[in-house]
Amino acid sequence: MNRPTSITLVAVLLVAAVAVPLAAATVAPNGGAQDGTADEAGNDSIAPGEQFAAAVGVQNAELEGDVSERAFGVRFASAETNETKAAVIATEVNESRQRLAELEDRLATLNESRETGEISEGRYRAEVATAVAEMRGIERRAAAAETAASEVPDRALADSGVDAEAIRTLRDRAGELGGPETAETARSIAGDDVGRSTNADPTPGGSNDGNGESQSDERADGNAGTDGAASDG
Template structure:
């Protein structure tokens, strides 16, 4: 092998040595690099995220139990007055709880601003609080639904204010504001701050108690429905 050939081979080997790591680096997907960057920028630790998810799930379970308990009490009430009393009790408890949750959010914000609460702990607590507000919203919605079966006289006798119930539902449905709701979604998922009114179907009545619903169907549609019911 002459000197020219040796030099040529040496150049090829050096070029190959440099090219291999460069090719390997270019083969890494940009999404992987972005994911690593995003992971490094996350302000909530895995343990804090897990605590938030558990807190949200507990709030949802407690909300389900509370809603079913309320429905059972209404169903077992022996008179319209007794049903209205159950609604009044539910509303009072829900309103008290909503105030407590709003106070909790205020304290969380103050603690974070003062540096007494880490960002991760703050986000985890916010997610749980928003989930509990969603429970209050569901309770208020159930109470409003129950009032549709009661007359205005009975509601007034038991000091049930339907407008106050709706106001509580809307107040709880705000879930502490858009920024708080966004934090809750980022930690515990998209459903954590979804309003229960989003699940209302067109068939569900929103007619205030004591008022009749207007049937805007034409005669042929009413006849078809009547025939179907008879069959």
């Protein structure tokens, strides 16, 4: 069980080694493309260094989310009994719930610091984008846990303290991305794809449907489609 997990982590670390230079390469073109809409997106208050920090932070959050999701898949697949499978799910859900609570507290602190002027607008947006990206990762992890739980008998789940409704609530809570204003702030600096999985071939039993989109992606895409139809009309 440890060997597949180690191989997965090493592989992702190798990807991460080239991810930061790629982030640096993509920041400049995106910034140039947004020059004409800076007032709409609020990027006129973001320094180049803050934009770069946002790009790197979001990409790291996406990679870490993918590592966690894949590692869960490996642990679940390696579990040999329903009891151990339920224990793996319980650990995943508890860790995800704790991290989501930390991110929600972090967003609240960022909002307070922004209101009091303790941090710049650019730094605020960069940190919010990173937090939102991580929340999307938690949403995918919760969805993967929900799918895995459907394969385990209720008795085994109950013995490990796993509640299907609680998992669904966690998934929905993470999918809210801290609220519409927070999600919009993240998109304004990191784009509509902020937090989207980088997995082209998601782990079986995961939350992705083959195109790397989470449920919050689908909600955002649906809103975009509505807006596009309105503008065409």
